[in-house]
Amino acid sequence: SSSCLRTMRFCRGRIYEKTSFCFVFAVVDPASNLRVLEVASKSMRVTWDASVGDISGYRVQMIPMMAGSKQQDLYVDSSQTSVVVKDLSPDTEYQVNVFSLKDLLSSEAVVVMQKTEPVKVSLECSLGVDVQADVVLLVDGSYSIGKKNFAKVRAFLEVLVNTFDIGPNKVQIALVQYSKDSFTEFYLNTHQNVNGVVKAVRSFPYRGGSTNTGRAMTYVREEIFQTNRGARANVPRVTILITDGKSSDAFKEPATKLRNADVEIFAVGVKDAVRSELEAIANEPAETHVYTVEDFDAFQRISKELTQSICLRIEQELQVSDDPFFFSELIQPRDLTFSDVGSRSFRASWEIDANNVEFFTVQFKPEDDVDGHYVSMTVPGNTLTTILPRLTPVTRYEVRVSAQYAKGESLPLIGYETTKLPLWADLCNLVTSLVTDTSFRASWTAAPGIVQAYKVHWKSLFSEEHGEKTVPGDETTTVLDGLTPETPYQVSVIAAYPHKDSDPLTGRETTDGEPV
Structure with a gap:
């Protein structure tokens, strides 16, 4: 079906211009019988019956009902009516939407709600008694955290520590607090059991200072993962970074050097931490190595998922170490x-x-x-x-x-x-209205994409008079005032994109004569 929106502009009592905007609407048949199978803590299979119409594919959208969890969008071919969605958050309800697609058109969504299973460490990841790993807790102790929140950091660390079977021939834990400088609270070989580590975690002091994350990672590589400090050869190495802010120093090269030393980095960002910075620090994939929480009270939300990811990563590395041809x-x-x-x-x-x-x-x-x-x-x-x-x-x-x-x-x-600049000028029209002797309104159809602003220019065709104004990207109309009576003007509108400006839309309008 189609419909047309017609606009007319009146000038001095007569029709001056008539413009038609036509839009064509097509109906895309939706899928049906949407259901979810094989639900686990971090994945589920989404299945549906095919659309009866001629379509080009499907879009599967996973919207978490919990703040801080990521939305996912997956595109699949029209011949596919089932997909396994991975990297979900455990114990989280998702709204599952499936859209049928035909070129740039989309059907209405078919919807179902499904909750992922909670993490079952004993079933999904059970580190054996002979498992060895060297784990360094790298904790931001800068002034921005404060003593009250630092107590919550200690409680979170205690949860992490209790995940592991700690011992000199098992998992070893070290703790480094950093701000302007880095301080070793205890080395990998300082404590021989979980009780000793927990006691130290509960009591280590809050130091305060700036946030030199780059220097701290260099410190961990050069001072902690050393054989004279308890580090072992051919043992999985893990660093867990916990920070609440942007690094005050360069961090990319120190992070790369730490990863290149066969250290698996996980990053936890709180409040004002910059996710892009955490992703540049941590190993890939970010979905299992980078975690963000809105405040220090939200640690509990990610503790199970983080410990599960660390646990599974250690198991995977141990399996790979037994198979030297795995990566090849x-x-x-x-x-x-x-x-x-x-x-x-x-x-x-x-x-x-x-x-x-x-x-x-x-x-x-x-x-x-x-x-x-x-x-x-x-x-x-x-x-x-x-x-x-x-x-x-x-x-x-x-x-x-x-x-x-x-x-x-x-x-x-x-x-x-x-992507390229769209041919906006071929698709849209510039319209003027509300003409007076010193002003008129200019309006236009919104340009496609993310427009930062519109640049509106006008110039008299009788003199050197001209002007320019900037309109926010979410507005598509403005009034040009302070003009000269009975004067024709040329008007142009340019859409400003992040990397380039569009071609201009152009039009003309003549102001009315001065009132008698």
Whole structure:
């Protein structure tokens, strides 16, 4: 069906201009019989019956009902009516939406609610009595935390410590507090059992100072993970960073050097911590290595998930250490290229030197999205290209492609591409109204994408008189005043995007004569 919105502008009592805006509406048939199966603590299978219409694919949207958990969006092919959604938050209710897609159109959502299971450490991750690991707790003790909140940090650390079977031939724990300088509260070989570690965690002092996270990570690498301080060879090494603010010093290179020393970094950010900074510090994937909470009272919400991730990561590393060919078998994609770049989509293509890929996972997000919300797509293992849909114009995207094998997932291949500027001037019209002898109103259709502002220019066709004003990106009308009576003006409107300005919309208007 279609409908037309007609606008008329009157000038001096007669119709001066008539413009038509036509919109075509198409109905996309939704999927049906949406249901959730195989529910676990961090995953669930979403299944539905196919749409009866001609569609191009489906969008599966997972919206958590708990603040601080991430929304997920997954795109699948029209032939697929089931998908396993991973990296969910345990013990969290999700609203599951499935949309049928036809090009740029979408159906109404079919919806179901489902809660993930709570973490069952005894079933999903049971560190054996012979498991060894060296774990360093790296705690921000800067002035911004304060004594009251620091007591909550101690309580959170106690929960983490009690997760592990501690001993000289088991899991060893060290604690470093940092601010301007770093202080070793105790080394890996200081305490021989969990009681000693818990007692030390309950009583270590709050020191205060600035937040030199980079210097602290260098300190951990050079002073803590050393054999004379209890560090062991061929044992999984883990650092858990807890901070409430932005680092006062350079942190990327120290974090890279710590990771390159075979240390797995997890990061917990509280309140004002910058997630993009935490993601640059921690290991990948961020979904299991970076945790953020709104305040110090919310530690309990992430404690189970964090300890579970650490536990599973140690188990995985121990399994890998027994199989030296593990990583060599998980061949990474190569030669990521982009083509068919438009304002709303582009094509990603890659190569791989393997014939046993089950499927590829393609993830993408705006590069400057500090929340790290990736949209995911699955691509069959025999396909080396896909189109990334529903993008924002004039936006630089980070794209990750990883290969999924029976044994696990490869490291991601990462690339970047920027969408083009839309042809706004071909789609929209500039309209004027409310003409007086010294003013008139200019209005326009909103430009697509994220518009920072509109730049409105006007110039007299009889003289050098001209002007300019800036209108917020969410407004599409403004009044031009202080004009000269009975004067024709040329008006142009430009949409300002983060990286580029659009071509102008242009129009003309003549002010009325002075009232008699």
